[in-house]
Amino acid sequence: MFAVYAARIDRDQPLNGLELGDRPAPEARSGWSVVNVRAASLNHHDLWSLRGVGLPEDRLPMILGCDAAGVDEDGNEVVLHSVIGQSGHGVGPREPRSILTERYQGTFAEQVAVPTWNVLPKPKELSFVEAACLPTAWLTAYRMLFTNAGVRPGDSVLVQGAGGGVATAAIVLGKAAGLRVFATSRDEAKRKRALELGAVEAVESGARLPQRVDAVIETVGAATWSHSIKSLKPGGTLVISGATSGDRPSHAELTRIFFLELKIVGSTMGTKDELEDLLAFCAATGVRPVIDEVLPMDRAREGFERMESGELFGKVVLTN
Numbered sequence: 001m002f003a004v005y006a007a008r009i010d011r012d013q014p015l016n017g018l019e020l021g022d023r024p025a026p027e028a029r030s031g032w033s034v035v036n037v038r039a040a041s042l043n044h045h046d047l048w049s050l051r052g053v054g055l056p057e058d059r060l061p062m063i064l065g066c067d068a069a070g071v072d073e074d075g076n077e078v079v080l081h082s083v084i085g086q087s088g089h090g091v092g093p094r095e096p097r098s099i100l101t102e103r104y105q106g107t108f109a110e111q112v113a114v115p116t117w118n119v120l121p122k123p124k125e126l127s128f129v130e131a132a133c134l135p136t137a138w139l140t141a142y143r144m145l146f147t148n149a150g151v152r153p154g155d156s157v158l159v160q161g162a163g164g165g166v167a168t169a170a171i172v173l174g175k176a177a178g179l180r181v182f183a184t185s186r187d188e189a190k191r192k193r194a195l196e197l198g199a200v201e202a203v204e205s206g207a208r209l210p211q212r213v214d215a216v217i218e219t220v221g222a223a224t225w226s227h228s229i230k231s232l233k234p235g236g237t238l239v240i241s242g243a244t245s246g247d248r249p250s251h252a253e254l255t256r257i258f259f260l261e262l263k264i265v266g267s268t269m270g271t272k273d274e275l276e277d278l279l280a281f282c283a284a285t286g287v288r289p290v291i292d293e294v295l296p297m298d299r300a301r302e303g304f305e306r307m308e309s310g311e312l313f314g315k316v317v318l319t320n
Contacts, residue, residue, distance in 0.1 A: 001025045003109035004300040004318070005063045006050050006101075014050035015304055023063055026105065026113035031090040033072050033116045035080065039132035039294075040068040040107040042303050042316045043165060044244060045099065054102045065107035065318075066100045069122055069131035077122040079131045079279065080107065080114055081272045090115020099136075099269065108300060110320055120276060123283035133289035133315040134278055136269065137165030141173055141217070142278045143270035144239040149215035153178030156213040158231050160184050161220040162194040162202060163313045166241060168290045170217045171197045176287045182209055184224070193313050197290065215239065225249035229256055237263040290314030 001023060008017035026034050046064045049055040055062055066082040084104055085095040100106045100114070122131045144166070145151055151174075159170045162183040174181040175198025183194040183202045191202035201210060205224060212233040218224065221243025228238050230253070257264065270278075282288065292314040295303050303316040 001110040002297060003063045004065070004297065005061045005108070006055065007061050009050065009052035009055070009057050009060070011051045014047050015301070015308065017050045018301060018304060019061070020298060020300060023061065023105075023109065026111055028113070031115060032113050033119050034111055034113050035068065035070045035072050035078060035119065036111055037068045037070040037107055037109060037320050038128035039070070039317050039319050040065045041132045041136075042307050042318070043067065043136045044242065044307065045136065046101070047304070047308060049101050054099070059103070062101055063105040063107075063109050063112075064101050065109070065112075067132050067135045068107035068112060069128040072119060077124075077128070079120045079122045079275070080112070080135060081118045081120060081275050082107075082114075082135050083269050083272075084115065084118065087117060087272075089117030108297065108318060118272070120272070120279065123279050125283040126279070126288075129291065129294055129317050129319065130282075130289050131279070132317055133165075133291065134282070135275055137315065138169040138173075138289055139270040139275050139278055140241050140267065141166045141169035142281075143274055144217050144241055144267045145170060145173055145177070145179075145215075147270070147274065148239045148265045148267045149217070149237050151179055151215050154180070155215065156180040156182065156211065158182045158184070158209065158213045158216045158228065159199070160216065160218050160224045160228060161205075161244070162199070163187065163190040163310075164219060164244070165315050166219045167217065168197070168314050171199050172287055172290060174198070176281075176285055182213060184227075190313055212236070219243075220245050222246035222249040226251050226253055229253040229262065232260070232262055234260040235262070236260075237265060239265045239267050241267045292316055294319060
């Protein structure tokens with residue numbers, strides 16, 4: 001079958017290891033389902049995999065892709081939860097949690113196999129392209145906001161780095177949930193888009209906000225860390241799920257953290273139950289993922305190049 005896969009690890013130029021071509025189709029096994037992929041979306045996790053983060057060379061070649069929507073063996077339209085092993089369903093009970101492409105072949109292919117427990121019904125209100133955007137970036141944003149930040153309607157939230165998948169999702173979900181959302185970006189066009197999506201104000205990265213906020217959604221890391229801490233109200237919460245600019249800020253702001261009793265919460269992906277809630281939320285409210293570009297699977301390299309450049313706003317989706 002046709003697939004998009006990591007053939008080599010290159011930490012400095014990750015796209016050097018990206019290949020498109022034939023790979024073995026998945027084989028059915030007990031407790032697992034084979035899904036015909038209709039749409040699959042890109043995440044920064046795919047670039048990190050090409051750099052060897054979470055993907056050692058002895059597991060290559062590895063089909064990339066965490067997210068997908070498609071049709072199962074019985075003809076049902078489905079969405080995949082890409083966290084494998086957290087429940088023991090379909091895998092050994094002691095198997096550590098991993099994300100598709102770390103231990104198991106991913107979704108950038110004509111077919112993918114996952115534990116049957118990881119297969120959820122796709123709401124009829126969502127297209128395959130829309131549904132394929134939700135299981136990683138949008139699920140991450142959903143958990144960051146509503147589980148780990150614990151915000152409520154009327155609270156204020158700062159979303160760092162408008163334009164990325166998680167940040168874009170946080171703006172849209174926050175607006176739909178009645179939050180007062182602020183956003184930052186170095187790019188004027190992205191700030192304008194953030195306002196169109198529902199942010200009440202979008203400012204330059206590092207610029208002073210008109211008010212301090214109850215929570216910060218942080219995916220940028222070192223470049224915005226100090227600004228995130230300084231933007232919080234006393235007792236506020238910073239939730240971090242990524243560090244695209246590096247994980248070693250020049251100033252950790254420890255004094256401010258303990259003096260103002262701030263909370264720092266790490267967040268990774270989300271649970272199957274949270275994905276079910278997110279799918280239902282989108283179906284009921286009309287909220288839809290922000291999509292930057294839809295490409296056929298054989299043009300995947302263009303999508304990777306766009307994501308690596310940082311020029312995208314929203315999700316890049318590959319279709320079969």
